[in-house]
Structures are given as C-alpha cells and as structure tokens.
Amino acid sequence: MRILATLIVLLAAWLPCSGAAEGPAGLALGVQLRPAAAAAGKFVRLDEVAELSGERAGEAGSVLLGLAPAAGQRRTVTGQAVAGRLAEEGFECALTGASETVVLGPGQAPDQKPAQAPPAAGPAAPVEESLTSLALVAVRASLAGHLGRPADDVEVKLEPLRAVGLPSESKGLTCQVRWPAGNPRLGRQRVEVAFSSGKEPAGCLEACADAAVWGPVLEAARNLAAGELLRPEDVRAARRRLAGSEADHLTSPAQLAGMVPVRAIRAGAVLETRDLAKQLLVRRGQAVTLVIESGSVRLSEAAVARSNGGLGDMVTVERPGSRRQLAGRVVDHGKVRME
Secondary structure (H helix, E strand, C coil): CHHHHHHHHHHHHHHHHCCCCCCHHHCCCEEEECCEEECCCCEEEHHHHEEEECCCHHHHCCCEEEECCCCCCEEEEEHHHHHHHHHHCCCCCEEEECCEEEEECCCCCCCCCCCCCCCCCCCCCCCCHHHHHHHHHHHHHHHHHHHCCCHHHEEEEEEEEEEECCCCCCCCEEEEEECCCCCCCCEEEEEEEEEEECCEEEEEEEEEEEEEEEEEEEEECCCECCCCCCCHHHEEEEEEEECCCHHHECCCHHHHCCEEECCCECCCCECEHHHEEECEEECCCCEEEEEEEECCEEEEEEEEECCCEECCCEEEEECCCCCCEEEEEEEECCEEEEC
C-alpha cells in the first residue's frame, strides 16, 4: 500500500507538466523576439518580429506595434515595448529571445544593412518645433472628431517620446494620426503621428497626449451648506477645463430644481452631479395632503405616504382606514397630486 501511495503522488506531480500546449511557464502565449525583422505593410505586426507559441499565438500575431519604417530606414522595437502592447491588448506572455528587434523598411531583408544610417531617435532627440506644432494640430483635430466636439473645445498637451526619420522642417507635410490603444479618450494616452510629403512617407512621431475638453459648467456663487435647497441665484455660469465626462457636471440652473448639496460646497467650486441630491419633500409614514383634480373640480384629503420622494417624484399613499395604495406625484412639501 505504501508503494502504491508513493506512485500516486509521483504521478500527480508529473501530470501538470506533460503534454503542455501553452507557452513558457504555462502561459497562453510565448513570445521569442527575433534580433531583426522586415516590415511587409504600413504597420509592424507582432508575428513579423517574434516567434509565437501557445493557445493565443494566432490571435496575438495581428497585434500592431507601431508604424513601419519607410523604405531604406529602420526602427528598433524593444522587448519592453512589445510586452507593453500585449498588456494593453489583454495578453499575458513570457518574453524570451533578443532584448530588441531591428525592423527594416520595405525592400530590405533582415540580413541586409539599411540603405542609409538610422536617424536619431529616442526621448533625448529634440523635435523641430514646427513639426511638433503640426502634429499637435492633427492630434487635436482627431480628438475633436472622435469626441464629437469643436476643435476649439479640445485641449491637448503633446509630449514627444520618440522621433523616427523626421525632416528638419514641416513645409509641405501632412499628418495621419493613429491611436494605438483604440479610440482616444480624455486623459493621458499614446499617439502616433505619421508625416507624409505628397505620397512619400516622411517619418513618424510617437508621443504622449494629455487630452481635456473645455465646456460650460455651473459654479457656486457663494458658500453652500449641506441640505440647503438651491436656487438659480446660488450659482453662476462658467467655462472650465473638464478632465472627466461632461455628464458629471451641471450646465443649466434648471437642473437645480428641488436639489440640495450632500456636502458643504465653497464659493467658486464647480457643481457636479455627485454633489447634489433631491430634497425629500415627502417621507415614508408622513401625513400628506392628497390633491385630486378633474377638470375644474379640485378635492383635497388626508393621506399617509408609503414611500419617500422629492419634487416631481412618484410616490405611493394610503387613505386613512384603507389599505389601498394610490400613486401620486410630489408637488410641494407634504403635498401629492394624484395621477
């Protein structure tokens, strides 16, 4: 029996390691970076720069790593950049092989030398101011289109990260903007700007874009106490930089009807929807006046509220001595109109 138990333990320890079809360390994706590769299209694909293995190898092969270099040029893709892009796309991987890959432009084989020396690249390489300005205009227009806002409402701060093959001036150049992470959003994100001169590629700028929009808001005209019923004169219109969604901010005094601050708000602070709540005009168990209107006839009678409600909310009430519940709309403190 002791011999049989020992065999079972050894078998259990061996089974998880046998027949594994996944990448290294049991992960669903193994990535072995090649020291050199050639780009076949406009963008560099993962399967062009690495040998892939594991269950998700076919899916990961189409992940884009950035713009391909122009003919006769090259760019370097680091293992760290590959791991970052795969993480953005939701892949967990084991990275082996070379620490970086030299990607050659169209018409070159990996064992060939590029037709010209590689251009200066990296964070330390300065980018000509007119090129940065041209890229900024293009990025701003792209963001405005995706967000459905006028370009004047969009604010972008552009921080160049890597420049590849850029010319010395922007004259005659056009730009194409690409967002590696998908649709752009507010906040910080990566962006790539490809420059062209006519039909010829003219380099690429990789940058970090910090995006925000300017829009109308309401700000407190004075210090507001928690629970205080708000009036139109308690706020004033302003235009502010919005780092979040516009849905988070109030823009019209009409939105204040029946609202109270849930906390104290200082003068000049922007009002957000999370700062306000409806004032309860009717509370469960409270005696209320039930108003019944039909044409020119108006009747009032006593009732008891069975739910809480603010101005305009529907609540249920009961007549004294009756368990039948009626629905009505809150129209004032302790007053409900039957509907």
